[in-house]
Amino acid sequence: MKIQADVGNPFRETPAGAHQRRFETGIRRALAMLTVLLILPLVAILGHLLIEAWPALRWSLLWESPRNGMKDGGLWPALVGTLYLVGLSLAAATPVGVAAAVYLHEYARDSWLNRVIQMAVINLAGVPSIVHALFGLGAFVYAARLGYSVLAASLTLAVMTLPVIITSTREALAAVPMSFREACWNVGATRWQTLRAVVLPNALPGILTGVILQVSRAAGETAPILFTGAVFYKSVQSGDIFAYRLDEQCMALAMHLYTLATQVPGVRPALPAATAITLLGVVVFVNAAAILVRTRTRSHRRW
Amino acid sequence: MVNLAQAWAEAYAGVEPGVRVEVSGGGSGVGVAALIRGSADLANSSRDLKASEAEAALKATGKEPREYVVGYDALAIYVHRDNPLESITLEQLRELFAVDGRISRWSELGVRLPNPRHDRIVRVGRQSSGGTFEFLRHRVLEDRDFRLGTLELNGSKEVVELIANTPTAIGYSGMGYAVAGVKLLRVAERVGDEAVAPSPEATISGRYPIARSLLVYGLGEPRPEVKAYLAWILSDAGQGWLTVTGFVPVPPERRQPGGRLVEVSR
Numbered sequence: 001m002k003i004q005a006d007v008g009n010p011f012r013e014t015p016a017g018a019h020q021r022r023f024e025t026g027i028r029r030a031l032a033m034l035t036v037l038l039i040l041p042l043v044a045i046l047g048h049l050l051i052e053a054w055p056a057l058r059w060s061l062l063w064e065s066p067r068n069g070m071k072d073g074g075l076w077p078a079l080v081g082t083l084y085l086v087g088l089s090l091a092a093a094t095p096v097g098v099a100a101a102v103y104l105h106e107y108a109r110d111s112w113l114n115r116v117i118q119m120a121v122i123n124l125a126g127v128p129s130i131v132h133a134l135f136g137l138g139a140f141v142y143a144a145r146l147g148y149s150v151l152a153a154s155l156t157l158a159v160m161t162l163p164v165i166i167t168s169t170r171e172a173l174a175a176v177p178m179s180f181r182e183a184c185w186n187v188g189a190t191r192w193q194t195l196r197a198v199v200l201p202n203a204l205p206g207i208l209t210g211v212i213l214q215v216s217r218a219a220g221e222t223a224p225i226l227f228t229g230a231v232f233y234k235s236v237q238s239g240d241i242f243a244y245r246l247d248e249q250c251m252a253l254a255m256h257l258y259t260l261a262t263q264v265p266g267v268r269p270a271l272p273a274a275t276a277i278t279l280l281g282v283v284v285f286v287n288a289a290a291i292l293v294r295t296r297t298r299s300h301r302r303w
Numbered sequence: 304m305v306n307l308a309q310a311w312a313e314a315y316a317g318v319e320p321g322v323r324v325e326v327s328g329g330g331s332g333v334g335v336a337a338l339i340r341g342s343a344d345l346a347n348s349s350r351d352l353k354a355s356e357a358e359a360a361l362k363a364t365g366k367e368p369r370e371y372v373v374g375y376d377a378l379a380i381y382v383h384r385d386n387p388l389e390s391i392t393l394e395q396l397r398e399l400f401a402v403d404g405r406i407s408r409w410s411e412l413g414v415r416l417p418n419p420r421h422d423r424i425v426r427v428g429r430q431s432s433g434g435t436f437e438f439l440r441h442r443v444l445e446d447r448d449f450r451l452g453t454l455e456l457n458g459s460k461e462v463v464e465l466i467a468n469t470p471t472a473i474g475y476s477g478m479g480y481a482v483a484g485v486k487l488l489r490v491a492e493r494v495g496d497e498a499v500a501p502s503p504e505a506t507i508s509g510r511y512p513i514a515r516s517l518l519v520y521g522l523g524e525p526r527p528e529v530k531a532y533l534a535w536i537l538s539d540a541g542q543g544w545l546t547v548t549g550f551v552p553v554p555p556e557r558r559q560p561g562g563r564l565v566e567v568s569r
Contacts, residue, residue: 069310069548148342232328233309235316249325263328263458264306265480265549 049280053273061274063239070233070264071271075278077236080243081150081250082282085225086218088154088246089161094211096158097165104166105173106195125163132160133227141228151246153229160224161214168213172206173199205298212290216283222254230255232263253279304331304349304434304477304517305458307374310544311536318535322528328458331434338520339363344529346520349376349434349477350441357567366523371562373536374517375551377478377501378438380488381463383470388414390489390498393443393512399473400426400439402448409471416471426453427462427474435459438515439475478506479549503551517550521562534560 013021064074100121108114136156146152176199184194222230230252236243244250253275260272305328312324327337334346339360352360352368360368380396382388391412398406406412408422416422428449429436436455440446449455456462459476466472467484478501481487489498492512505511525533535541537560542552 067313069306069313231325232305233312233326235312235323237316249327259328262461264309265460265463265482 046280049273049276053270053277056268056270056274057277061278065236065238066233069266070260071267074238075253075256075275076238076240077234077243078251078253078256078275079278079282080236080241081230082219082253082279084150084244084250085154085157085229085252086215086286088150089157089218090211090214092155093158093161093165093214097162098169098207100162101166101169101173102195102200105170106191106199121163121166125167127160129160129221130223132156133224135159136224136228147247148229148249149247150229150244150250153225153250156224156228157218157221160221161218164214164217165210168210169203169207172203172210175206176202205294208290208294208297212287212294215286215290219279219283219286220254222252222258225252226255232259253282304347304376304550305329306479307517307544307548307550308347310548311541314540314544315532315535318540319528319531322532324532330430330432331437332432335520338368338522344521344526345533347373348518348520349515350437351518352520352565354567357565360522361567364522367567368565369521369523369525369562370565371519371521371533371537372516372553372557372559373519374542374545374553375506376515376517377503377506377511377551378435378475378513378515379478379481379501380473380475380490380513381466381481381485382473382488383466384484384486385470386414386486388412388488390491392491392494392496392498394493396443396490397445397447399424400428400449400453401444402450404450421471423471425469425472426450427465427469427472428453428455429459429462429476430455430457433459435475435477439513442513442515477549481549503546506551507554514551517545520565533562 061074062079063076065076067073104114104118133156136152136159140146140152140155141148144152146155180198180202181194184198185191189197229249231249232251232255234244234249234251236251257272257275257279260267260275305326308326312326315322315324327333327343331346331348331350334343335348335352335356337343338346339356341364352370357368360366380391388409395406395412398404399412407424409416409424410422412424428439431437436449440449454465454474456465459480462474462476463480463482463485466474467482478487487501489500490512491498499505499511501511501514506514519533519536521529521533524530537553537558539555542558545552
C-alpha cells in the first residue's frame with residue numbers, strides 16, 4: 001500500500017477557487033462602477049448650471065425685483081412667492097397628515113374601511129402633479145371660490161404632499177417599539193397620554209424627515225401652481241416680505257424659470273440658470289435647516 | 304404681447320406705487336377666458352374678441368365688453384438668416400400653412416438647396432390659444448385650418464429661436480421678437496404687388512399686409528384704478544413701451560382712452 005505523501009498545501013487555492021475569486025472581484029468592481037456612474041448626472045447637472053449661471057450669480061439676485069422686462073435685476077418676487085407657497089402648503093398639510101397617520105396607526109383597528117383608506121393614501125401619492133393641478137383648479141379655485149390665489153395654490157400643493165406625509169409619519173410611528181407603549185399603559189396612562197408623552201416625541205425625527213422631503217417637492221412643482229395661482233409677472237418692491245396677500249396671485253421660482261427660458265425674448269442664458277441655482281439653493285437651505293433640527297431632536301433620544 | 308404687458312406692469316409700479324399689476328401669460332385666448340370668468344380686470348389680446356366670447360362675457364358678468372386699441376403689431380414671416388428667400392406673397396403663405404396647401408418644399412418657393420434632402424419646409428407656428436394663431440388663420444388662411452405637421456409652440460420667442468437654429472424652417476411671429484439668427488421676409492398681398500418689409504411706418508399706414516391691432520378688453524365701465532391704468536397706457540409714457548418691446552405705438556390722433564363698446568348680438 002502506497003501512501004500518497006505529497007498532497008500539497010491544502011490551503012492553496014484550487015484553480016476553481018481562483019476563478020471564483022476573480023469572478024467575485026469583477027462583480028464587486030462592476031457594481032462599484034455603476035454606483036459611481038449614479039453620481040455623474042448630479043455632478044453634470046450642477047456643474048453645467050454653475051458654469052452657465054456664473055456671469056449672473058450675485059447675492060443681490062436674492063432681494064432685487066426684476067427689471068427691464070425681467071431681463072435684468074433679481075428674483076425676489078419669485079423667491080418670496082415660492083417661500084409663501086411652500087410655507088403655507090406645509091402648514092396646511094402637516095397637521096392634517098400627522099393627525100391622519102396617528103389615527104390610522106395608533107387608534108384604528110385593522111378593518112375593511114381602514115385598509116381602503118390606506119390604499120387610497122398610497123395611490124394618492126402616485127397621482128401625477130398635473131392631475132392634482134386640475135383637482136385644485138376645480139376644488140379650490142372654483143368650488144371653494146378662492147379664485148386664482150396664493151391660498152388656492154398652497155392648498156393644492158398641500159393635497160399633493162399629504163399622502164407622503166401620512167405614509168412617512170406612519171412609518172415613524174411604527175418604528176417606536178411597542179414595548180414603550182406597553183410600559184406606559186402599564187403605569188396607567190391613557191392612549192392619548194402615551195401618545196403625547198412617549199410615542200410622538202420618539203417619532204418626531206421620522207415625521208420631520210417626511211415633511212422635509214416635501215419641501216423640495218412643493219418648491220419644484222410647476223403644474224399645480226400654474227393652474228391655481230402663479231403669474232407671469234407681478235410688480236413687487238425689492239425685498240418686500242409682505243409681497244402678496246393670500247387672495248392675490250404670486251410669482252414662483254419654478255414658474256419664473258419656465259417663463260425666462262421660453263417666453264421672454266433676449267434673456268441672457270445665465271439668468272434662467274441662476275434661477276435654477278436659486279431654486280436648488282432654497283431647497284438645500286430648507287433641507288439643511290430641517291436636518292439640523294432632526295439631528296438635535298434625535299440626539300436627545302435615549303435608546 | 305405678454306412682454307408688453309409685463310413692461311407696462313413693471314413701469315406702472317413706478318407711476319402709481321399703490322396699484323400692483325399682475326400679468327399672466329398663455330395667449331390671447333387664455334386672457335379672454337379669464338376676463339369672462341371674472342378673474343382678470345383686463346385681457347390683452349392680439350386678435351378681435353369673437354362673437355361667442357362677447358356673448359359669454361355678457362352672460363357671465365352682466366357687463367358689456369369694451370375694446371381699447373393700445374398699439375399695432377406687424378406679424379413678421381421669419382426664415383433663417385442664411386435663407387436666400389427675400390419675399391413671399393399671402394397666396395404662397397396660404398399654400399404653405401393651410402390644410403389644403405400645396406407647397407411643402409423649398410424648391411416650390413424657388414429656393415434651391417445644395418442637399419435635396421433638406422428640401423422639406425419645416426413650418427413653425429403658435430399654439431391654438433395664441434392670438435397670433437387666430438389672426439393668421441383668419442387673415443391669411445381665410446379661416447381654413449392649419450395643415451397637420453406644423454410645429455405649434457407655446458410662445459412667440461420659441462418660434463423665432465427655433466427658426467434661428469433651423470435653416471430650413473419658416474414661421475410667423477410678432478415683428479418685435481426678431482433675434483440675430485433670423486431674417487424677416489417682405490410680404491406682398493399677391494404676385495405683382497410691391498413686397499413690403501415689416502416696419503412701424505408700413506404698419507400704421509396699412510401697407511404691410513399682415514399687421515394687426517393690439518387690443519385690451521375690459522368689462523363695462525372700468526374701476527377708477529383700471530381707468531387710470533388704461534389712460535396711462537395710452538399716454539406717451541405708456542406708448543413708449545411699444546417701441547421698446549418691438550411693437551408699434553398708436554399715433555396720438557388715433558388714441559381713444561374711452562375705448563369702444565363691443566356689439567353683442569342677443
